[in-house]
Amino acid sequence: MSKPQEPEGYASPAMLERRKRILAQARALVSEKGIEGWSLAELAARADVSRQTFYYAFGGKEDVIAAAILDYFEEYERVIPYRAAPGSIDRLIERIVAIGHRNLTIRNYVAALITIYYGRSPELWRTMHDVSSRPHQATIDALAAAGQLQPWVDPAALAEMMVGQTILIANAWLQGRIADDAMIDRMALAVLTELAGSAREETRARTETTIRRITAGGAEAYIASI
Numbered sequence: 001m002s003k004p005q006e007p008e009g010y011a012s013p014a015m016l017e018r019r020k021r022i023l024a025q026a027r028a029l030v031s032e033k034g035i036e037g038w039s040l041a042e043l044a045a046r047a048d049v050s051r052q053t054f055y056y057a058f059g060g061k062e063d064v065i066a067a068a069i070l071d072y073f074e075e076y077e078r079v080i081p082y083r084a085a086p087g088s089i090d091r092l093i094e095r096i097v098a099i100g101h102r103n104l105t106i107r108n109y110v111a112a113l114i115t116i117y118y119g120r121s122p123e124l125w126r127t128m129h130d131v132s133s134r135p136h137q138a139t140i141d142a143l144a145a146a147g148q149l150q151p152w153v154d155p156a157a158l159a160e161m162m163v164g165q166t167i168l169i170a171n172a173w174l175q176g177r178i179a180d181d182a183m184i185d186r187m188a189l190a191v192l193t194e195l196a197g198s199a200r201e202e203t204r205a206r207t208e209t210t211i212r213r214i215t216a217g218g219a220e221a222y223i224a225s226i
Contacts (some may be wrong), residue, residue, distance in 0.1 A: 019057055022047045026068040031109040035065065035116060035124075066127040069113070073131040076102060083226065087142030089195070089207060090226050093188050095135045096166075097219050100184035103170065114171050132166070133159040136191070143195075148203040158198050165190040188219040 025047040029038040040061055044054045058064040080098045084090035103110045116124045136159045143149050149158075166187050173183045189211060196207040214222050 015057070018047070018049055018053060022049060022054065022057065022064065023068045023071045026064050027072055027109065030065065030068065030112045031106065034112050035119070040064075062121055062123050065116075066124055069116075069124075069127055070131055087138045089139055089192070089203075089210065090223075092135055092139045092191065093210070093214075093219055094223055096188045096191060097184055097223050100187055100219075104180055104183070107174065110170055111174050114167060114174065117167050129160065129163060132163045136162040139195070143199060143203055146203075148200045150198055150200060153198045158194065162191050162194050165194060185214060185219050188214055 022043065025043055029043060029046070032038075040054065041051070043064065044051050047054075054064075058067060076099075077095075080095060082091055082094055084094055113128060116128050119125065137155070140149070140155045140158055144153075144155055149155070169178060169183065169186050169190055172178045173180070173186075178186055192207055192211050192214070196204050196211065199207060210222065
């Protein structure tokens with residue numbers, strides 16, 4: 001007698017594959033049409049899934065967009081060839097360089113993410129902010145643990161300001177006010193300037209030295225030297 005087939009659960013290979021396909025198509029639609037220019041019916045058709053399967057896996061449109069953003073950030077994070085220690089300033093610069101190169105190849109998707117950041121959905125803003133602020137928060141937490149932040153600094157507020165600087169620069173780049181070959185350096189320098197103004201003497205001096213080196217030779221050359 002053959003073994004009865006078990007019901008397919010959320011974590012089954014088939015469901016995970018469908019989930020991956022839905023998220024990939026959601027990112028493609030966001031890149032092609034922005035946030036508002038497509039429907040769940042269009043997404044379900046492109047991902048070749050039923051509406052029932054879609055709602056079972058995600059729920060609503062904001063849920064799938066949030067999941068697609070989170071999935072993409074985590075997937076890309078796993079392949080960044082970090083050399084610097086977690087929580088270090090150099091690790092933060094490594095990530096800015098890697099993400100900057102990625103952004104140069106996905107201009108429309110970055111434009112959609114900027115729309116989310118300045119949009120009216122608290123859920124999507126929170127997802128965008130959380131994934132963007134993680135590396136900043138790791139560096140800030142390490143500095144706080146070492147007693148290297150000024151006593152008036154709110155770590156969460158500092159992380160938000162650092163993310164805000166990168167968003168402003170990305171927006172200026174999208175508008176053509178910052179050239180492709182200057183965007184990564186501008187992001188690194190903006191984040192480091194926020195950090196230098198919030199750090200105590202030892203870290204501030206080290207950060208200022210890093211700023212001078214990036215200003216002189218660029219963030220990629222700096223990363224290559226560490």
